[in-house]
Amino acid sequence: MSSEKFEFAQDELETQLENLSSGIRSLGTSQGEAKKRNIQVCEKCLEDGEKLMDEMDLEARSAPLQFRAEMIASVRSFRSRFALLKSSYRSVSRSTYGSGETSEQGRVVGDGLREKVINGVRTLERTSESIKRSQQVAIETEQIGEGIIDDLGTQRESLERTRTRLVETDIELGRSKKILRKMYLNVISNKIILTCIILIEIGILIGLIYWKFFSKK
Template identity: 40%
Template sequence: MSSHKFESLDEEVESILDQVTDKLECGVKQCKSKEEQKYLLRDVEQLLKDASNSLTEMDIEVKKAPVDYRNTMNSKILRYKDELIRHQQHYEQEKATHSRMSNRSTRFSSTADTDTFDAAIRKQIQDGTAVLERTSGSIARSTAIAAETEQVGTEVLGELGTQRETLSRTRDRLVDADGELSRSKRLIRSMSRHVVYNKILLVIIIILEIAILGGLVYWKFFMK
């Protein structure tokens, strides 16, 4: 069965992703200033990092879990990682939008040149691309683990099938042996009855011989 730590991490990741969803879909729109939006995006960034770290720990717990439960655990992790990617993309979009608006506001209020603004945008895009590449690599590793788990499960099922056939043959032999024992018991009971009958017959013969011998002695010594 899955570990207590995995279940705790599962609840933690689900709670974090719910918070991220609420902040990105509702919180950003409710921000009244760019500064408030900036702090909200920082919170989202930290939540995404916490979720990523928790998923890494969940991957470690999967490797410790029994083989029968790994497929279910890996499926749950993959679902969370897909959701994390979507939130990461949404976050990057909101962050880029906020950055553009901030830079645009600064540009209109100062003499900052266009090259600096473009460099900032390029950096944001590069950072977002790097995050997506890391997330994709994590998904690829999780997929490899799932494939390995499936292979192990197939091998275990094959082994169980072989053991089932062995047990079936053993059961058949036990049934045959039980039949032989039943026939042996009946034969022994029959032999026992014959032995008793023979003993009774032997006693009767002995008694008859003694009676005849007594009659002969009486006739020989007492009848004359």
């Protein structure tokens, strides 16, 4: 994780959830002042838990992109666990209110509540494990996606370099064509000049022959 504040809030929230779970277990069997203390503990855990999750959510949404998805997934996992514990607490706290029960009725209700709390905690643990597995799959999927994006980026850079080399090669070919064209024109010009020189020399030679052999007559 990228935020120390996020990690601190995460540790604190984990502690609050453990305290809340313990308080819910005790609430089903406690009586009188002990029950009131358990209710106070649970309410305090719920209040603090809400604040901590809000802090974690703010930190996650402002985190760097490479950490954001994992942090948001962690917040969602905690929210799910928190919601299940909160629902369990509300159910147990409603069931425990009432008066005028006989001791036998109280024992039966207590046993039922204890079993209900245990079942609820077990369900919460299974749900938490499922959420953790889903979170891990999401993280692995994100990592695979990031790897693919990195590979695509590398391939794009390679294609860009290849394209640049092709452009440079095309420019060089253009220059070569210009040089060859100039050389061709120079060869043609030299041939024309050479031909003219040869014709002039032939003309001079003919003139000299005519002057030597025919002009004296």
